[in-house]
Amino acid sequence: MADEFVAHPLITITNVIWSFSRSTHQLQILLIHRADEPFAGYWALPETTLRIRESADAAAIRLIRDKISVHVNRGSTEQLATFTDPARTPGERALALTYMTYLPTMPKLRPGYGATDARWFAFEAVAGDEQLQNGRLTFHVNQQAADLAFDHARILSVAIQRIRNKLDYQPTILQVLGPTFTLKEAREVYAPFLHTTASAIDNSNFKKTHQRLFIEVGIAHDRSRSGRPPKLFKLA
């Protein structure tokens, strides 16, 4: 095979970064408003470029450190899939090695290199995932419908499916809740993937079906709300 036919493409690391707002009780996704071509002015998943002598996992972690100044450990990042369509980028060919990251906090964002804006979007607001199925997602920014850059709507769709599939045996998405969480909070994370609301999921049954995945670690004392204080759990 002649060497000139061999691809040596650019390797893009694309990270679907999840978080959770304890004020709005909603799952969040991080999107970047692109400054540069291609897709300047579009919202996109945060990306970086793989460096020599760097594993893709390390690059995904570096991406988070550079863009939002948060250091995450390896357990919070997992590989999603690799997208290789030669037509997925307009200019130089680039493979997208995609990852998912679960942040236990929701840090303030400052747009980094190559971005005019960086924002947390409520997952439920972004994703009517019937739209995501066909790879095109229109979501709303300031009442304006918008598309995602590149094939990022498709990537997001794969991400959502992956999380949904793992909900019943490896709910890594719950890492967005930090080291401990209540069952209510867990249901708030589960709900959008099940096309329902947290209050529509029976707490008692939820505990019975999922407690093998959790370890009880105490009771939440600090809350100034009425009602019986909830128990705290961590991931098993």
Add this chain to the structure above:
Amino acid sequence: MADEFVAHPLITITNVIWSFSRSTHQLQILLIHRADEPFAGYWALPETTLRIRESADAAAIRLIRDKISVHVNRGSTEQLATFTDPARTPGERALALTYMTYLPTMPKLRPGYGATDARWFAFEAVAGDEQLQNGRLTFHVNQQAADLAFDHARILSVAIQRIRNKLDYQPTILQVLGPTFTLKEAREVYAPFLHTTASAIDNSNFKKTHQRLFIEVGIAHDRSRSGRPPKLFKLA
């Protein structure tokens, strides 16, 4: 970021190719005996190199066409994972984009370019998967213990886990049985992943728990063995 730090690695397409022997009733894996360095003389998963203007999926299919002269459709090939450790190859850096392919027949093999031998190995003989867990697999060729090239033991381990996870909701591995199959044959495919034998899986219960995945298409008439003729199923 200075351009000289950006990786433009070689893209290796590695394919875990599964098949099924209707004479020995055993699941099979295709391995290549490498002719060239690195890892000359080692057994390895079949590989090729991604070409320009070619998707990785297409490359995985081309690999099968070139190495064993079998044309497979897209549905029989699925992405597994991407391996990016800079130390996974001794010379030039290469990312491994791995795929799985399920062949409905078990074609005769002729070693192709870069191979001194190509063989089907019975999966049960190859994989004591406790060994696979740690990424090192020693299997036996003519009573000789052998290692796999590169990180291929690790790749095989991930492949096995993936198949096992999907056994109860998307048993794509059953494609090795061709368009139609009996429940006995399905159990023969399932058995090694469940650390048991086909006869130890109760046929009646297997049908009840898995029939939502199958569609009944008729009865096998042509067999010259005693006993009630089995029904034929296809994947739903």
Add this chain to the structure above:
DNA sequence: CCAAATAAAAGTCTTCCGTACTTTTATGCA
């Protein structure tokens, strides 16, 4: 200080599913 409101845990009951086991059916072969 006590009752109402609230929120979550804990418990109940029914249905359904997985599993071990048994029976029936359909074939080949002596």
Add this chain to the structure above:
DNA sequence: TGCATAAAAGTACGGAAGACTTTTATTTGG
């Protein structure tokens, strides 16, 4: 014809999932 074989079909039990009810622990307000 009947015996062996192999698979389908059926039975019965235990336990999990889900709808619903009761209890417990807290805040709020009179």
